[in-house]
Amino acid sequence: MKIHINDPLDEIALQKLKEELPNATITSEHFDKDKLKEKMKDVDVLIVRSATKVTKEIIDSSPKLKIIGRAGMGLDNIDLEAAKVKNIKVLNTPGQNALSVAELVIGMVIDIYRNITRASIGLKEGRWEKKELEGLELSGKTFGIIGFGYVGTNLAKLLTGFNTTTLVYDIINLTAEEQNKYKVKQVSFEDLLKQSDIISLNLPKNEKTFHVIGEKEIKLMKDNVIIINAARGGVLDEKAALKYLKDGKIFGLGLDVFEEEPPVSDFYKELFSLPNVVVTPHIGASTKEAQERVGINIIDRIVEEVNKIMI
Numbered sequence: 001m002k003i004h005i006n007d008p009l010d011e012i013a014l015q016k017l018k019e020e021l022p023n024a025t026i027t028s029e030h031f032d033k034d035k036l037k038e039k040m041k042d043v044d045v046l047i048v049r050s051a052t053k054v055t056k057e058i059i060d061s062s063p064k065l066k067i068i069g070r071a072g073m074g075l076d077n078i079d080l081e082a083a084k085v086k087n088i089k090v091l092n093t094p095g096q097n098a099l100s101v102a103e104l105v106i107g108m109v110i111d112i113y114r115n116i117t118r119a120s121i122g123l124k125e126g127r128w129e130k131k132e133l134e135g136l137e138l139s140g141k142t143f144g145i146i147g148f149g150y151v152g153t154n155l156a157k158l159l160t161g162f163n164t165t166t167l168v169y170d171i172i173n174l175t176a177e178e179q180n181k182y183k184v185k186q187v188s189f190e191d192l193l194k195q196s197d198i199i200s201l202n203l204p205k206n207e208k209t210f211h212v213i214g215e216k217e218i219k220l221m222k223d224n225v226i227i228i229n230a231a232r233g234g235v236l237d238e239k240a241a242l243k244y245l246k247d248g249k250i251f252g253l254g255l256d257v258f259e260e261e262p263p264v265s266d267f268y269k270e271l272f273s274l275p276n277v278v279v280t281p282h283i284g285a286s287t288k289e290a291q292e293r294v295g296i297n298i299i300d301r302i303v304e305e306v307n308k309i310m311i
């Protein structure tokens with residue numbers, strides 16, 4: 001059995017894989033598209049994170065592939081239809097990195113309200129901008145969460161410590177008990193947009209959620225709204241966000257994910273030049289704890305599947 005790991009995997013998880021499948025040949029190295037196609041000629045199990053795009057082309061170049069393990073949540077980098085046609089099992093690790101993402105979302109909101117990045121850059125460049133950098137408290141604000149899955153629920157739990165009114169919108173209806181448990185109120189999409197001071201996007205990217213927040217939705221929002229996208233590039237129309245940041249309607253924008261990753265085009269130069277835009281390079285899941293949980297979970301799931309195949 002040949003297992004190829006194309007994106008970084010936690011060390012403890014790698015060790016576990018070696019122990020649990022001692023006869024497997026394991027390689028761990030990032031290959032770009034053409035080299036990966038070549039590599040995949042005799043690979044049985046492919047392990048990736050979000051950086052590797054497992055396209056139909058890659059899948060069609062993988063005659064022996066039986067399992068794709070995604071060490072993380074989002075499956076939008078994998079052509080699920082092409083995998084299904086070839087009877088390839090696709091596994092991911094639901095919930096294992098959600099707490100880390102939720103903590104980053106709160107970090108971004110506080111960064112924007114308290115000007116942390118801006119103040120830090122200013123002071124390091126020799127400016128004492130005490131008067132200019134009066135901020136706002138998170139406490140007492142209305143926080144809207146769009147997509148109430150693993151990240152959304154973790155976020156709601158953390159927010160109970162910040163005394164926010166927390167609204168949620170999800171296509172799945174929450175029971176009164178669930179809303180009570182997380183101290184949230186489920187509302188319509190439109191009501192969430194109209195009532196929230198902060199809006200966090202925590203829904204998957206798919207054909208139905210592309211630009212789910214665009215110009216029309218931003219116009220419905222309160223003035224001085226904060227928008228955070230730590231879900232997937234493409235659920236937010238970034239060009240519309242830039243327009244309303246420039247005209248002052250949007251108070252701040254936090255992005256961990258981008259329509260273009262890495263975000264190198266000129267559009268991002270302009271977006272990133274705004275002081276109230278806080279950005280991180282898709283590191284929502286990049287904590288030691290989350291990577292250990294994700295890594296161990298994907299190995300457990302792969303080993304279980306391999307054992308089924310071997311029987």
Ligand SMILES: NC(=O)c1ccc[n+]([C@@H]2O[C@H](COP(=O)([O-])OP(=O)(O)OC[C@H]3O[C@@H](n4cnc5c(N)ncnc54)[C@H](O)[C@@H]3O)[C@@H](O)[C@H]2O)c1
Binds near residue numbers: 204209
């Ligand atoms: N930044 C990061 O590093 C990072 C890490 C983990 C997850 N993510 C991304 O965050 C998103 C959420 O992750 P999760 O683990 O909570 O996933 P999840 O599947 O547990 O939750 C997603 C929720 O969104 C809801 N949803 C789906 N379509 C919707 C729609 N049109 N409108 C409203 N709600 C909708 C689902 O019903 C579900 O409750 C995913 O896109 C995932 O890829 C990013």
Ligand SMILES: O=C(O)[C@H](O)COP(=O)(O)O
Binds near residue numbers: 284285
């Ligand atoms: O969907 C996810 O799990 C996140 O986007 C994390 O992606 P990463 O594993 O590439 O950091």
